[in-house]
Amino acid sequence: MGGLTVALALNQRLPNEQLVYLGDTARVPYGTKSPDTVVKYARRNMQFMRTHQVKAVVVACNTVSAQGVKTFTQKEDPPVFGVIEPGARMANAVSTSGKVAILATPGTIRSNAYPIALRALNPSIDVFQVACPLFVPLAEEGWMDHEVTNLVAETYLSELIGTGVDTIILGCTHYPLLESVITIVAERLLGHHVKVINSATVVAETVDKALAQLNLRSSHTCGAHTFYATDVSHRSQVVADRFWQGGQRPAPVFEHVDLPN
Secondary structure, three states, rough: OOOOHHHHHHHHHOOOOOOOEEEEEOOOOOOOOOOOHHHHHEEEEEEEEHHHOOOOOOOHHHHOOOOOOHOOOOOOOOOOEHHHHHHHHHHHOOOOOOOOEEEEEEHHHHHHHOOOOHHOOOOOOOEEEEEEOOOHHHHHHHHOOOOOHHHHHHHHHHHOOOOOEEEEEEOOOOHHHHHHHHHHHHHHHHHHOOEEEEEHHHHHHHHHHHHHHHOOOOOOOOOOOOEEOOOOOOOHHHHHHOOOOOOOOOOOEEOOOOOOO
């Protein structure tokens, strides 16, 4: 469901585009899976997107993006956008100290995808990574303004005290729901100069510019969005409503789909 933060940002940035959304709710969380398993799931998801003849694909998951799009795409596929590089580019552009922190799932942290992307842009940059697995259930529970969330954020961000970081990347698509509490805690522990990068917004900007350059942007409304999930339950619909905050109403209604092995 975290990918809905990216879908919402895309909807707001590109209101004329029709979205085909797939949430692999039957196999989450991806963040604790092995790389081989994540790639296997990603290939299955890409095959689904090919059947819908989409003009571009956004991999709205940091754990999948961290594996590299070449591991699960084919050369004839449409443009595929991950969420790692856009966030890295923005962080490198806004950081003045050259010290950047990554808050992400254990899988994304283990991949070292963000340090690799950041150092490709700036070899001298210092990167500090913090695995924050509890942020995912807190976001899905809707505890955006809760003392438990505040305490968890303090626990994670305390690891960055004394590092001199001035930029933090929210390296999981769930985390934008907790952006407010993360920002407040970061400013209290690390200083008011700290900037928090919402990767969903940056990804939407990246896709917008790329579609314009490729002359693929739609000039008129293309129809209603469609939302698919590999497991549809009352819980998934409740979470979807939370993640679609500020978006067009009503919240996404998911259609169940089975993905072949």
